Amino acid sequence: MPGRVRWSAANIFHSPPPPLASPSSSSAASSEGPLTPPVVYAGLPGPTPFIPHPPHYAPRTTGRAHNLIAFSNPPLLNYDVSLHPSSISTHYRGVPTAGFLDPATYPPEPLITLMTPHIPWPVTVAAANGRYATVSDVLNAVYCCLRVNVTHGEFLTLGTHKLMHQVxxxxxxxxxxxxxxxxxxxxxxxxxxxxxxxxxYTKFKGISPGRSSDVWQLHIS
Structure with missing residues (x-):
């Protein structure tokens, strides 16, 4: 391994982020400024090599995500998940900032799980208000989950030198x-x-129904 790569002995999340700021029709920058990652690879990595592929299933036909975070192409929100949610912007006019406090899913759920085949860790979204997970809860949960340090053992589960080098x-x-x-x-x-x-590949594309009422698919490109 190159000397520049450092490891944590355990999963640690440093400096919990402040609450989500309201987006506007123009780009909202974090204190570090808008930092867009370069597009280097030809396509999004496939399913993780370190967990079994999930079984095929038909998504449920009931339930939907809030329009702000519903899977779409292009998505309603411009969000690079490597940055704090305060960096979110949108090209669409009339997006209500109050919508970030609306239920993330319908029907509302107090706890939902987001899954994606590109990482082995589920994203758990708990209701900060104690009643239902909000749009803001989803965005913050994604950011916080992805900020957790990877242990050396987790890194080794990548399995190949090529994947280790890319990470x-x-x-x-x-x-x-x-x-x-x-x-x-x-x-x-x-x-x-x-x-x-x-x-x-850190562009948030939204969420879509999963195999049960509390499991949703997280889409990233």
């Missing part, structure tokens, strides 16, 4: 984007995070 490169590029900005040194010292397993 290491994603970590390096992510840190380089912060060079000259606040938090660069801390981010580099923190080491590889779950977000790096996406290998630079």
């Amino acid at each position: 290491s490169e994603a970590y390096r590029r992510r840190c380089e984007r912060l060079r000259g900005h606040r938090g660069y040194r801390e981010e580099k010292q923190s080491g590889i995070r779950r977000i790096d397993f996406l290998m630079g």
Whole structure:
């Protein structure tokens, strides 16, 4: 392994993010500024090599996601999941900021799980208001989950030197984007995070119904 890659002895999430800020019709930047990752690979990585492929199933026909986060192409929100949700913007006029406090799914659920074949970790979304998971809860949960440090053992489950190299490169590029900005040194010292397993593909495309009322598919490109 290259000397620049660092590891955490356990999964750690440093510095919990502040609450989601309201988006606007123009781009909203984080304190570090808009940092868009370069598109390097020809396609999104396939299903993870470290967990069995999930069985095929027909998505349920009931239930839907809130329009702000419903799977669509293009998505309603411009969101790079490697950045804090305060960086979210949209090209659409008239998007109500109050919508971020609406139920994320219909019918509303107090706890939902987001799954994607591109990482082995589920994203658990709990209701901050104690009643139902909101749109804001979903966006923050995705960000927080992907910010967790990857242990050396988890890294080894990638299985091949090629995948390990690609994840290491994603970590390096992510840190380089912060060079000259606040938090660069801390981010580099923190080491590889779950977000790096996406290998630079960090565009949020929304969520869609999964196999049960509390399981939803997370779409990223």
